[in-house]
Amino acid sequence: MSPSSSRRLDGKALIVSGASSGIGAAAARLFSAAGAKIVAVGRDSARLAALLEDLRASGGEAVTVSGDVAGADTARRAVDAAVSTFGGLDGAFNNAGITGDMAAVEDLPPEQWDRVIATNLTGAFHAAQAQIPALTARGGGALVFTSTFVGHTVGFPGMAAYAASKAGLLGLTQVIAAEGGPRRIRANVLMPGGTDTPMGQAVAHTPEIRQHVEGLHALKRIAAPEEIARAALFLLSDDASFVTGTALMADGGVSICRS
Ligand SMILES: NC(=O)c1ccc[n+]([C@@H]2O[C@H](COP(=O)([O-])OP(=O)(O)OC[C@H]3O[C@@H](n4cnc5c(N)ncnc54)[C@H](OP(=O)(O)O)[C@@H]3O)[C@@H](O)[C@H]2O)c1
Incomplete structure (x- = not known):
């Protein structure tokens, strides 16, 4: 049975941020099919x-919330939509993110730093702050935050704000997991x-850079968005019922590869 047909998320009401593109769009489709x-x-x-x-045409139930995740208001509206439309919230894939412009630390405009931190890290905080009470009211649930290998196992030149914001998600997630555990709330990071x-x-914007990036991975390729979505599905599903406060690397071996 394929992951999409196994209904492993049956009946769960889930927020997916960054659903308009890439990994988030693939996740919304996969979760809906599940x-x-x-x-x-x-x-x-x-x-x-x-x-x-698309989701409704495939028989799924969905609503949309447009807004900037850097603002607390978007997080609150997403939770309100889950509660008013689906009767509650069971989890969230807090996945929206930006890289910001590439620049060495000494050249990085502070406003660029602020924008990336506000979107990737403060946005995750706003999301969690709005979501945790709804999960508590539901008797538990699961949160997944999208981080990256950059800033964890690889120091990528030019990506200071991105790396710092994404590394910050590990600390945030560990605290949420510790605080939420007694209320049956799990929290994990996906890398x-x-x-x-x-x-x-956009990062691998020439064939040469793309080849270089692919070569950094043990699997000598980059992922399809669905491959990352499948890892997120696992963390949100009851299959991961004893997995909390940790980071799951779905990274094609980029973190261990030296060849
Ligand atoms: N692609 C990679 O190689 C890679 C590797 C490791 C980790 N990641 C992480 O994976 C996540 C998804 O990235 P992706 O590769 O799927 O990139 P993507 O295709 O550029 O999608 C990014 C998503 O985030 C949303 N977003 C960005 N800023 C937002 C904001 N301020 N408010 C609301 N939504 C916002 C975008 O929606 P709108 O444009 O509609 O606002 C879009 O849906 C990110 O957190 C990224 O850091 C990506």
């Missing part, structure tokens, strides 16, 4: 509307390797 009801979050309402149409999305394509 039986979840989706609150799809992003800024691009046209792409969210197209996703919504993808290079993934073939608009973000991945």
Whole structure:
């Protein structure tokens, strides 16, 4: 049985941020096929509307919330949508993120630093702050935050704000897991390797850079977005019922490869 047909998320109401593109869009489709009801979050309402149409056409239940994850208001509206439309919240894939412009630390404009931290790290905090009470009211649930290998096992030049924001998610997640454990709330970080999305394509923007990035991975390729979505599905599902406070690397071996 394929993961999408196994209904491993049957009936769960899940928020997916960054659902308008890449990993988040693949996750929204996969989770929906696995039986979840989706609150799809992003800024691009046209792409969210197209996703919504697809999910509903495939028999899924979904709603969209357009907004900037850097603001607490978007996080609250997403939780409100889950509660008012689906009767509660069972989990979230807090996945929206940006790399920001590439620049060495000494050249990085502080406003660029602020924007990346606000989106990737403060946005995750706002999401968790809005989601935890709803999960508590539900008697438990699962949160997954999308980090990366950059800033964890690889110091990638030019990506200071991105690396710092994503490394910060590990600390945030550990605390949420410790605080939420007694209330049956699990929290984990997902660490993808290079993934073939608009973000991945922007980083590997020439054939030479793409070949170089692929070669950094033990598998000598980057991931399809669905491969990362499958790892997120595992962490959100009851298959991961004893997995909390940890980081799952779905990174094609980029963290261990020296060849
Ligand atoms: N691709 C890779 O190689 C790779 C590797 C490791 C980790 N990751 C992480 O995986 C996650 C998904 O990235 P992706 O590769 O799928 O990139 P992507 O295709 O560029 O998608 C990023 C998503 O995040 C949303 N987003 C960005 N800023 C937002 C904001 N301020 N408010 C609301 N939504 C926002 C975008 O939606 P809108 O445009 O509609 O706002 C989009 O849906 C990111 O956290 C990224 O850091 C990616």
